[in-house]
Amino acid sequence: MSTIIRLFIGDLKRITSNIVSIILVIGLVTIPGLFSWFNIAASWDPFANTGNLKFAVASVDEGYSSDLIPVKIKVGDSVVNALRANSQLDWTFTSEADAIDGTKSGEYYAAVIIPKDFSEKMMTFFTSDTVNHATLTYYTNEKANALAPKVTGQGADQVAAQVNQMFAQTLTSTALSIASGLIDQLDDPQATQMLGSFNQKIGDVATTLDDTAATLRTYGTLTDSASSLMSSSVKLIKTASDEAKNTKQQAESAKSGASDVTTALNSASSTLSDALTASATSFDAVSTNIDDVYASASKSSTDMVASLRAQASNVDDQRAKYQSIRDTVAALDPSTTIGTDAQTALLDGLDRIIARQTALRDSLNTAASDLESKNELAQSQRQQIKDLAAQAQSSVTSVKSEFNDSLKPKIDELSTSLTTVAATIDNSSSSLNSTIDDLDNTAANANTKLTDVKSTLNNTADKLTAAANKLSEFNEAMQDALNSGDMSKVRDLLGGDTDALAATLAAPVALKRHAMFPVANFGSSLAPLYTFLPLWVGSLLMAVTLKTSVSRRVRDELERETGRPARPHQLYLGHYGVFATIALLQSTVSCGGTLLFMRVQAVHPLLFMLDGWVSSLVYSLFAYTMVVSFGNVGKAIGVLYLVVQICGSGAAYPLQILPDFVSALSPWLPVTHSVTMVRAAIAGIYANDYWLAMGKLLLFVPPLLLLGLLLRKPLVGFNRWYVAQVESTKLL
Known part of the structure; x- marks a missing residue:
């Protein structure tokens, strides 16, 4: 043990002996943190800036009118007016030709065209013809950016949802406005006749609902x-x-x-x-x-x-x-x-x-x-x-x-x-x-x-009966008002805020969201990816920059101090001490800066730091052992692990949506378990998931020690042969 400590202390003295080595160590310590902070800051809330994406909207809707509704309705104009007040995307209202050409040139990320017969097709249920689906034409420029089509696609879905809501609202508002507009003309016999016809239709609907409810109850009796x-x-x-x-x-x-x-x-x-x-x-x-x-x-x-x-x-x-x-x-x-x-x-x-x-x-x-x-x-x-x-x-x-x-x-x-x-x-x-x-x-x-x-x-029959009863009550009240000849009763019955009622009928269901383990922002959600992959890169940089073998001069000094030559396991463990020290500095600076300066959410900040410390030690041991055992081949193994862990650790995309072989490899990747731990530290622990993941991460240590302490000896001959072959090229 004394030999291991002497070697570790000697390495610390040597690495801090001149300004160049100190600058090198500072670079190794800060690079992972800089990598993390820059990417977390860039990804903090990208969807808040979707308003900068230009989305063209062109409406050529010619509108619709019928004998039943003596008002020309343009659903396209209603949609355009609603989108003007929406700031989620940079809505640009233009002509059809400009929208299509601008999407091709890249001026707009996407475009939606509302066709000429849009209102007519949406209102076809007022006629005896077959009901037709109204369609929107959507254009997108997918070469402009990888994520822009996905974001603008959500914009297109938003337009479709806006159209559906505006249609229901326009339809309801129009119908109620017509009824309310008749209040001012109740003395006109034609208006009274139209109200009578309107009331009769309501009575028919109530009767139909009652009949339907009775039919359903009959079917219920049949089930008995x-x-x-x-x-x-x-x-x-x-x-x-x-x-x-x-x-x-x-x-x-x-x-x-x-x-x-x-x-x-x-x-x-x-x-x-x-x-x-x-x-x-x-x-x-x-x-x-x-x-x-x-x-x-x-x-x-x-x-x-x-x-x-x-x-x-x-x-x-x-x-x-x-x-x-x-x-x-x-x-x-x-x-x-x-x-x-x-x-x-x-x-x-x-x-x-x-x-x-x-x-x-x-x-x-x-x-x-x-x-x-x-x-x-x-x-x-x-x-x-x-x-x-x-x-x-x-x-x-x-x-x-x-x-x-x-x-x-x-x-x-x-x-x-x-x-x-x-x-x-x-x-x-x-x-x-x-x-x-x-x-x-x-x-x-x-x-x-x-x-x-x-x-x-x-x-279902009970609900239909309740709706029929309400309509029947309205029908009876309206009929009594019309029969009485007192138009003030009709005004009271039809009075009210038609726009508010129309909006309620257009969107009768509200969605109440409850987040389990809520995360405050997108930057905190991506913190696992941009924190632990840089720590893996920092470990690889150490293995590439620092010597993994102990020089002959240092071994002679140890032999003079201890009176006996240093054994291989003492050299392996003692020299790893400087790697472990720099790794702990890397994780402290990176994770500490992420919490203090970036203000990433952390329900358990100490566990966040503990995850960084344990992970950096395991990563550095992995890189150090691979290079000590395999030389340059070990460096390639570390890079290969980096490539696989970018998508296989589950830090960005859910493993369930990735190919099956990625899900199969994920448990064998160290960063996977570090990500599980940090998510628990950020949002909250469930059923000891933090500690279980730490146990799985520490399972990588025994095989690494077995390789570095015992199995490395048979590989000495291979490494010498490999170095000789590389040096013989005079290029590597």
Whole structure:
């Protein structure tokens, strides 16, 4: 520590050892303050001088008159007369050609032209024609100055606002003046007639307002009905929600049933096809067995009779099964299954099979009976039985073909349809509960909104009713006065200051402003920008003007005084002492002069000074560390930070209106936090914002010390190489 103090004291002695170094230090101390004071004074209240900006106004308005208003109205002239009394800009009233040419030449910063049909278009609501917007033509010279178009643009907005107010005032004043002017001519029957017509119009307006209020209340009543309906709907939806669970269970059962039906249909189709095949084979077997029976000559008649009766019994069983199939097919609904034509054809085929099976059965039984009595006759019936068996087999084959071609595809199609229905039921049952929940929430929200709508409608209706009542009272009073024939009552009713009333009606709403953390003037608002950026520049000037390294002679002196060589961290901290001293002098002179001489607003002047002292120390440490660590590259880094902080610190423009990358960089800039602190000192502290910003500013110190004390050593070789390369050019 003693070495650091010795080095610091020695630097102070050396820097004050001759007049040149003293003048240099005075320049470093005062330059930031001069920069601040000059710019703050120039920006103290620039908008107070907007009266020096020439703004041309030319009116070529030809005016307007109608049967309703027997007075020619020139809104343009009224606007010009109002602007003559306005001193916010240097209004120059001239011709249209001069206004346009003067704006081009730069004589005027901007010009507004009021066109010929201005009054006519503004008064179009007195006619049955479509209402047209009146327009002003605005010319501006944007090359004259960067801010002048913005200021004169506000002037153009002011003209537009003035026009709107003057129009309402002129319209109202004209109408009231006509009514008041009639007071002096009340004895004239025409004037009395016009007043009667005027009063009737007022009555009509009052009636219209009453009707409108009644309509709004009707809509309010409708909202009550809608609310009740919505409440009932909510209950119904809740009931439906409960039923949805049962519906889902039924849907799952239906899905299961559909699957069972599909399986049964597929099984029945397969089984019936197999049965038809087996039946055809069986009739072929009957024919074969008949041959075997008659070929067995050695067999006894008793055995032959038993065999024939067994065959007849088998044929009868087949016939019974075909009869069951026939009954089942006849019971099907042809519109949903195989179709009417296919069903009729299939039934005819089955009827033929049954008839031939019946005949075959009867022939077999008859043959058995005849065999018992007359063997020779039985032999003669052999061929007849074989023919019947062949015919039965042929019918079965035909029916099987008809089944495969007509019925089986329909059964397969029906099975596929049932599978699809089962899937649809499954999906519908899963979404049913979700849909009902959404309906429940929507109904509740709609009910709340209906309540708000009803309240708004009723409030509006009350206001319209109040206005209608006032107009009705005036209408009744005027009608009573006219009916009485006493013109003094009419004079009393219409008397008053029409101009004052017109002005009130033209601008019925006044704006009352309340400033949060008020700032007295524009110079105080810009003080953060013009105070702390110069302090950053002062730190850069120190790093450029003063040596950041300790000379060999000074190090030898320290070694002789202390008996040991100075270590790098002692040289770094000790030599920074002179930078810190000059930085504190800079901030004291700059901030103190800003408060004492410029009279910048400061709710907390001591915190204003504290901000300057802490900021100047951090800025000087930044510049000193960068140059010590990187040499000339460090100076470039300091300049780069200066460029970024001009717009990125939020000292001039709000960060919200700047590009996103500027807002992202802002927290990493030291001046940003200094600006936050000084704004709190100028206008007032909110929620410790001053101290939080100081903490963020001091967070820059640890990484700077880390770089200057530790990480700087590996950069020594780079700096030597860089210096050698620069010196080799013989120019730098």
